[in-house]
Amino acid sequence: MTSAAFDEAEFRTWLIDRIATVLKRDPSAIDADTPLVDYGVDSLYALAIVDDIENHLGVAVEATMMWDYPSVAALASALADQLTAH
Structure with a gap:
């Protein structure tokens, strides 16, 4: 994906899937507005x-x-x- 083709909604879905995979959770359990630390995202997961x-x-x-x-x-x-600023 390039910045010119960035789609925020598509990226949100990808990010939820990625976080769910890292945390070994179902993507439907990840709410986009919940702080990631509430799911156990620490500095190692964040990196x-x-x-x-x-x-x-x-x-x-x-x-x-x-x-x-x-x-x-x-x-x-x-x-x-x-x-989009670039």
Whole structure:
């Protein structure tokens, strides 16, 4: 996926699926507005997820984004803003 083709809704779905896989949960159990720490996302999980995001989007992502934007919805929105600003 390139930044030019970024689709926030599609990315949210991908991110929920990725987080569910990392946490060994059903994707339907991940609410986009719930803080990820409530699901047990710690710094190790966050780094793994950031790495997956970078590989998926093909862009560098600050590791702190997971803490600055602590839910799927907030993170997807921030990335949409970042990618459409370029």
